[in-house]
Amino acid sequence: MDDIDRALVLRLQQDAGQSYATLGAAVGLSAGATHERVRKLRERGVILRTTIDVDPGAVGSGVLAYVMVDSNAWMGESGGAFAAIPEIQEAHIIAGSASVLVKVRAASTGRLQDVLRRLYAIEGVSGTHATVVLETFFERSLPL
Amino acid sequence: MDDIDRALVLRLQQDAGQSYATLGAAVGLSAGATHERVRKLRERGVILRTTIDVDPGAVGSGVLAYVMVDSNAWMGESGGAFAAIPEIQEAHIIAGSASVLVKVRAASTGRLQDVLRRLYAIEGVSGTHATVVLETFFERSLPL
DNA sequence: GCTGAAAGCCGGGCACT
């Protein structure tokens, strides 16, 4: 993980569709060497997958909310219960007063309410505190 | 945006590197027609960009935290001030008691504290409430 | 670990339906 690897990751975050020749020229390497570097970054798990960013509003997920989930039991093995709700995009165990923090994208506030109802149905969940996002300033890739 | 478009977006989220022939075979279309569909999805802004998912820990962002930012002024034009802090991955205006919610990825808790200090330096910010993530159950793509 | 070249496959365009 030297400076060249970091430069490759940075440029691939911005555009994973460019050719290895273009990518290599930007960091002073041949296409073959660039290809080998990227292959190793994938192999080592630094690059997890190649994917697309999708506009949430265009696919019916216009409402974004974060929900603090309180519990009266250990939630450490409950990841699957949260994963079973498709509108939940992220789920984390947190330090502090609540137990779990989830990021929800739903089609409407009505559908959000539906997600909250399903959260209460999870074993051990004793309460929720939803925070609705009014406007997103930005969402961007990891710093390097 | 019919069922075929949704299937294409879903498969591209999972692997944006596959060929149009492979992609087309999975949805019952020729490579050419698939290429045209995807081109229009980009043109309409449904697909924003092709990118890579990177392991945060592997690039020195092992600590994840969400920070509620309280303010004593209208924060609607302050997006740039948050964007100027590289460790801030997301910034949203929220409904409720706090004003802004930010997602922070930092190399250590010490660096997280540094980010909090820089948040206080932003005009109008009157307080912060940080929630540190102990374990991430999952982070995944939008539902379709 | 990198270069340069060779071979095969894919992206992108076109004529036709």
Place this chain on the structure above:
DNA sequence: AGTGCCCGGCTTTCAGC
């Protein structure tokens, strides 16, 4: 809107350094 074909360019491999 979709198919089938074609060509330039790209990915991927490999001998050599």
